[in-house]
Structure formats: structure tokens, C-alpha cells
Amino acid sequence: MGSDDTPAPGAATRESATRARTRRAILDAAVSVLTADHSASLGDVAEAAGVGRTTVHRYFPERSDLLAAIGTDVRDRVAAASERARLDEGPAPEAMERLCLEYFELGDRMLLLYDVPQFVAWSGIEEESAADLALLALVRRGQQDGTLDPEVDVSWLQDVMWALLYAAWIQARDQGTPKHTALSLCLRTLRKAVAP
Amino acid sequence: MGSDDTPAPGAATRESATRARTRRAILDAAVSVLTADHSASLGDVAEAAGVGRTTVHRYFPERSDLLAAIGTDVRDRVAAASERARLDEGPAPEAMERLCLEYFELGDRMLLLYDVPQFVAWSGIEEESAADLALLALVRRGQQDGTLDPEVDVSWLQDVMWALLYAAWIQARDQGTPKHTALSLCLRTLRKAVAP
DNA sequence: CCTTTCTGGAACAGAGATGTTCCATTGTGG
DNA sequence: CCACAATGGAACATCTCTGTTCCAGAAAGG
Numbered sequence: 516m517g518s519d520d521t522p523a524p525g526a527a528t529r530e531s532a533t534r535a536r537t538r539r540a541i542l543d544a545a546v547s548v549l550t551a552d553h554s555a556s557l558g559d560v561a562e563a564a565g566v567g568r569t570t571v572h573r574y575f576p577e578r579s580d581l582l583a584a585i586g587t588d589v590r591d592r593v594a595a596a597s598e599r600a601r602l603d604e605g606p607a608p609e610a611m612e613r614l615c616l617e618y619f620e621l622g623d624r625m626l627l628l629y630d631v632p633q634f635v636a637w638s639g640i641e642e643e644s645a646a647d648l649a650l651l652a653l654v655r656r657g658q659q660d661g662t663l664d665p666e667v668d669v670s671w672l673q674d675v676m677w678a679l680l681y682a683a684w685i686q687a688r689d690q691g692t693p694k695h696t697a698l699s700l701c702l703r704t705l706r707k708a709v710a711p
Numbered sequence: 712m713g714s715d716d717t718p719a720p721g722a723a724t725r726e727s728a729t730r731a732r733t734r735r736a737i738l739d740a741a742v743s744v745l746t747a748d749h750s751a752s753l754g755d756v757a758e759a760a761g762v763g764r765t766t767v768h769r770y771f772p773e774r775s776d777l778l779a780a781i782g783t784d785v786r787d788r789v790a791a792a793s794e795r796a797r798l799d800e801g802p803a804p805e806a807m808e809r810l811c812l813e814y815f816e817l818g819d820r821m822l823l824l825y826d827v828p829q830f831v832a833w834s835g836i837e838e839e840s841a842a843d844l845a846l847l848a849l850v851r852r853g854q855q856d857g858t859l860d861p862e863v864d865v866s867w868l869q870d871v872m873w874a875l876l877y878a879a880w881i882q883a884r885d886q887g888t889p890k891h892t893a894l895s896l897c898l899r900t901l902r903k904a905v906a907p
Numbered sequence: 908c909c910t911t912t913c914t915g916g917a918a919c920a921g922a923g924a925t926g927t928t929c930c931a932t933t934g935t936g937g
Numbered sequence: 938c939c940a941c942a943a944t945g946g947a948a949c950a951t952c953t954c955t956g957t958t959c960c961a962g963a964a965a966g967g
Contacts, residue, residue, distance in 0.1 A: 531912075531913090531965090532965095533912080533913070533964085533965070534912090534913080537913085537914090553749060553750070554749070554750045556953080556954055556955085557954075557955075557956095558953095558954080558955095566914080566915080567914065567915040567916065568915090568916090568955095569914075569915060569916075569917095569957095570913085570914060570915070572955090572956065572957080573913090573914085576956080577955085577956075578954095578955075578956095630826050666899075667896055667899070667900070668888075668896070670882070670886050671878075671882060671888075671896050671900075674878040674881060674882050675875065675878055675900055677878070678874035678875055678877055678878035678881075679871065679874055681874055681877070682867075682870040682871055682873070682874035685870055685874075686866070686867060686870050690866050692864075692867075700863055700864070700867050703862075703863070704863070704867075704871055704904050707903050707904055707906065708900050708903050708904045710903065727935090727936095727942075727943090728935095729934085729935070729942075729943065730942090730943080733943080733944085752923080752924055752925085753924075753925075753926095754923095754924080754925095762944075762945080763944065763945040763946065764925095764945090764946090765927095765944080765945060765946070765947095766943085766944060766945070768925090768926065768927080769943085769944085772926080773925085773926075774924090774925075774926095
């Protein structure tokens with residue numbers, strides 16, 4: 516590593532395949548380590564990723580850079596999940612279930628984002644993402660056509676969905692419930708909870 | 712403070728009124744500070760409690776002692792709340808709502824216990840507390856007399872209750888919803904979610 | 908095969924938290 | 938009022954994490 520780490524100082528340089536792989540390994544390891552302990556050290560992350568602590572610093576100069584990268588990563592995955600769910604198609608409750616299914620796959624990452632507010636702060640995730648807006652529109656649509664409970668606030672319905680997903684993850688993690696079972700419990704309960 | 716801090720070395724000595732007050736101030740401050748930032752320093756706790764850092768150390772020699780004390784404190788409050796709810800009286804769904812009402816009052820403390828697993832580990836809270844068992848019995852009773860959904864697992868129903876409480880706290884904290892409103896949303900949703 | 912890229916380890920300085928000791932001061936209670 | 942309990946602050950050693958630099962060796966890639 517004789518000289519310069521950032522090959523093209525000012526431009527958006529494409530990463531080599533090797534670097535991309537290492538980068539992803541660090542990111543994934545960070546998610547799983549930080550999920551277990553929010554204040555884990557960068558040394559722990561490096562060890563879990565199977566790389567040297569120096570290498571972690573090479574990719575993410577400061578701790579906050581790593582956290583921000585995790586935040587951005589999750590943001591992208593959420594956006595992709597939201598699109599795959601095609602929230603504007605079909606009956607609202609079913610669209611909501613499709614969304615749950617997609618979000619459920621994100622697993623650990625969402626838990627992390629939820630209770631470490633710094634990820635959001637560092638990575639420039641704004642209050643209202645496209646995914647949030649799409650869900651908001653979905654709920655409004657469902658309330659208007661009478662398929663969703665019209666008496667509760669939109670943000671509450673949204674919180675309930677997150678809470679039930681959270682419960683399903685916990686159920687799978689702590690009780691050893693198979694993931695598909697936990698998910699189906701989640702969907703069943705959500706269906707009743709959001710019904711008019 | 713010339714000499715000895717633990718007046719009677721081996722016995723269960725009753726604390727003086729002064730010490731009891733200081734102890735509680737530190738404990739309460741610790742809860743509110745750690746809620747905001749799980750890795751806050753003991754200096755922060757001391758400042759919030761309005762005492763010197765030395766004093767904190769006098770009451771809780773090591774950091775883990777403080778965390779354990781918080782855990783024990785919450786455990787006691789949960790037990791008291793569970794008893795006040797009189798889970799063995801009246802219809803199961805209403806008993807469950809009484810419990811929610813009691814738990815909701817515990818607020819911050821529960822959130823803390825939920826996502827800082829060390830509290831549980833340090834303070835000797837066992838897996839199955841009396842409160843857990845009482846809730847378990849309540850759910851069984853409700854399922855047998857047909858007032859609670861019999862198709863879902865007991866532990867799931869339990870998780871759902873916690874999840875909705877969590878959602879209500881978040882709603883109050885982040886959305887600025889008045890507490891009583893958040894609670895009534897929580898109860899309304901729970902009622903539908905646990906219905907057969 | 909040989910050059911460039913990439914990596915791991917060691918060694919270092921600085922910051923912050925922890926836990927300890929000692930002492931002067933305040934206050935509480937008898 | 939006076940003895941003793943209780944406190945706050947300063948000073949200290951220690952520890953861990955962080956972020957940095959430098960270099961030798963492994964791995965890619967032409």
C-alpha cells in the first residue's frame with residue numbers, strides 16, 4: 516500500500532471487484548456485530564469480517580463513516596423492497612402484507628436502524644423517504660375504500676406494522692420459531708389489527 | 712467520609728433516609744440518561760442526578776452494579792404492576808388491557824430493558840418471572856373460554872402486547888401524540904389483534 | 908512473470924471513561 | 938451544639954478505543 520488510497524481524488528471512481536467484495540464483507544459483519552452489541556468496537560467488526568482493523572479504517576476512515584454506510588445501505592434496501600411490493604396495485608391489505616413480506620427479509624438490519632438513531636443522522640436519510648410516502652398513500656387509499664380501519668391515524672398504522680415485524684423477528688430469534696411461522700403469525704395479526 | 716462506607720459489613724443494613732433518597736435520584740437519572748444514549752458515561756449520570764461522580768461510585772462501585780440495580784428496579788416495578796392488574800379477575804381481554812395500562816406507566820424503563828440486554832443479564836432476572844407466569848395463565852384462560860384467539864401461540868400473543876406497547880411509546884415520543892391518545896390507540900389495536 | 912493493488916500487523920499518540928484515594932466541607936440527627 | 942454521616946472535588950493510574958503511519962508480504966491482473 517505504498518502511496519495513495521483514493522485512486523482518483525475528485526471523481527466517482529468505480530471500485531475494483533476485490534474492493535467491492537471486501538467492502539461488503541465489512542458492511543455485513545458490522546451489521547451482525549452491531550446488532551448484538553450497539554457499542555461494539557471496530558476491532559470486533561474487523562474480526563467478524565475476517566479482515567485487519569487497518570483495512571476497516573481504509574474503507575471507512577472514521578467510525579461515523581461506517582455507520583453512515585450502513586444507514587445508506589439499509590435505505591437502499593428499503594427502497595428496493597418497497598418497489599418490489601408494488602404498493603399501488605391490488606387491495607390495500609394485501610399490498611401491506613406484500614410489504615411486510617419484503618421488509619421481513621431485511622431482518623437484523625431494520626432492528627439496527629430502529630434503535631440506533633445515529634445511523635439515520637449520519638447517512639442523510641431524510642424524514643420522508645419514497646418508501647414512507649408510498650406506504651402513506653397506500654394507507655390513505657385503504658382507508659378511503661373501506662379496507663383499512665379509518666378511525667386510527669396513518670402514522671399509528673405504520674407504527675403497528677413495524678411493531679409487529681419487530682415482534683416477529685424477536686419471536687424467531689429468541690423463541691426459535693421458524694421464520695416462516697413467525698412471519699405468518701405476524702401477517703395474521705396484522706390483518707386483524709388493521710381491519711375496519 | 713472518614714472511614715467505612717458499608718456500616719455493617721455482613722448484614723442487611725437498612726439505609727438512612729438520606730442515602731435512600733440519593734440512591735433513588737441516581738437510579739432515576741441513570742434511567743433517563745441511558746434511555747437517551749445507551750453508552751452515556753457515569754459522569755453524565757452523575758450530572759443528571761445532581762451529584763458528584765464520586766458519589767455515584769460510592770453507591771454503585773462498578774458500572775455493572777448500576778446497570779444491575781436498574782434491572783432489579785424495573786423487575787420490581789413490573790411485578791407490582793402485574794399484581795395491581797389483578798390478572799385472575801374478570802374477562803381475559805379486559806384483564807389484559809388493565810395490564811397494558813399498568814405497563815404503559817413504566818414507560819422509558821421498559822424500553823431500556825428491552826434493548827439493553829445487559830440489564831437482564833447483570834441483575835439476575837430469570838426467564839420466567841411471576842409476572843410472566845401470571846400473563847401466561849391469563850392467556851390460557853382467555854383461550855379456553857373463547858375470549859382470546861386460540862390459534863396463536865401464547866408467547867406470540869405476549870410478544871404482540873409488548874410490541875404494541877412499544878409502538879405506543881414510540882408514537883408518544885416521536886410523533887408527539889398525547890400519552891392517553893397513544894394508549895387508547897394501543898388498547899384499541901390490541902383488542903382487535905387478540906380477538907378470536 | 909512482473910507490476911500494481913490490496914492487505915495485515917506492529918507501533919504510536921491522543922482522547923475519554925473507569926475506578927481509586929484522600930481531604931475539606933456540608934448536613935443531619937441526637 | 939456537636940459528633941458523625943454524607944458529599945463533592947481534585948488528583949491519579951489504568952484501560953480501551955480510536956485514528957494514524959509505515960512496511961513487508963500476499964493476491965490480482967496485465
